[in-house]
Amino acid sequence: MIKYKLTCKDCKILFDSWFSSSKEFDKLKKKKILNCHNCKSTKIEKTLMAPQLINNFKDGPLKPKNTKSKEIDNKIREYQKFIRNNFNYVGKNFAYEARSIHYENKKSDKGIIGSASNDEIKELREEGIETRVIPWIENKDN
Numbered sequence: 001m002i003k004y005k006l007t008c009k010d011c012k013i014l015f016d017s018w019f020s021s022s023k024e025f026d027k028l029k030k031k032k033i034l035n036c037h038n039c040k041s042t043k044i045e046k047t048l049m050a051p052q053l054i055n056n057f058k059d060g061p062l063k064p065k066n067t068k069s070k071e072i073d074n075k076i077r078e079y080q081k082f083i084r085n086n087f088n089y090v091g092k093n094f095a096y097e098a099r100s101i102h103y104e105n106k107k108s109d110k111g112i113i114g115s116a117s118n119d120e121i122k123e124l125r126e127e128g129i130e131t132r133v134i135p136w137i138e139n140k141d142n
């Protein structure tokens, strides 16, 4: 529903009226169904809703920024949930587990995820073991 402030061109009064959409206003005006309750004139016009435009402008620059950072946060958390469900968490044993999969052809239907130092990651890469570093947010709720 849209509230328009309308004005009558003949008697100059102002009044509010509700419409389901801006198209409905145009349709009713075209069919001359809209008329002034004071003088019955059909010369009804919309007035500009200046205060509303000012409010939108004032709230504009702040909201999208907050929404965006929260969106990214939610995306990462969703991603973490997916990883927890689809990978075996091995914690600090990551380098050991990665090697045993690589060298012993240890069968695993799930990938592994865990923590490793930069040196360990470097060593694994030199040995040709593919590792990927992903962004991770520590969940403070847990």
Ligand SMILES: [Zn+2]
Binding pocket: 008, 009, 010, 011, 012, 013, 036, 037, 038, 039, 040, 041
């Ligand atoms: Zn009028």
